[in-house]
Amino acid sequence: MNCPQCGRKVEWTPENKWKPFCCERCKLIDLGEWAAGNHRIPGEPVIDPEEDPNAFH
Template sequence: MSNENQTPIVPCPQCGKRLYWTSDNPWRPFCSKRCKMIDLGAWADESHRIAGEPAMDDASLDELMNRIERGD
């Protein structure tokens, strides 16, 4: 069997367990429902975040809009 026809083996993003990447795994890319729920909980309590600049508060947004209107 050639490498192109082999099913990829990937690590679970939560626990690192290696698993086959197939449609037979309903928790893909996780190895189990438990790992999937742990990851979801981390997003819900904001332990996981996507990097970026902090959102503007209302005062900063108003100041920016005033500067734009004045042409600063």
């Protein structure tokens, strides 16, 4: 399997604690992309009732 961040070959073994990434650096880069909103899971937006109390009325 290849690292989803850099494309380097990754051994899928119990010893590789960063899988599916090749290293901690690639894992943290990916986490930062999610936190920045650059990666998203498709679907309807979630409305937080605390942010918009009239959303469900």
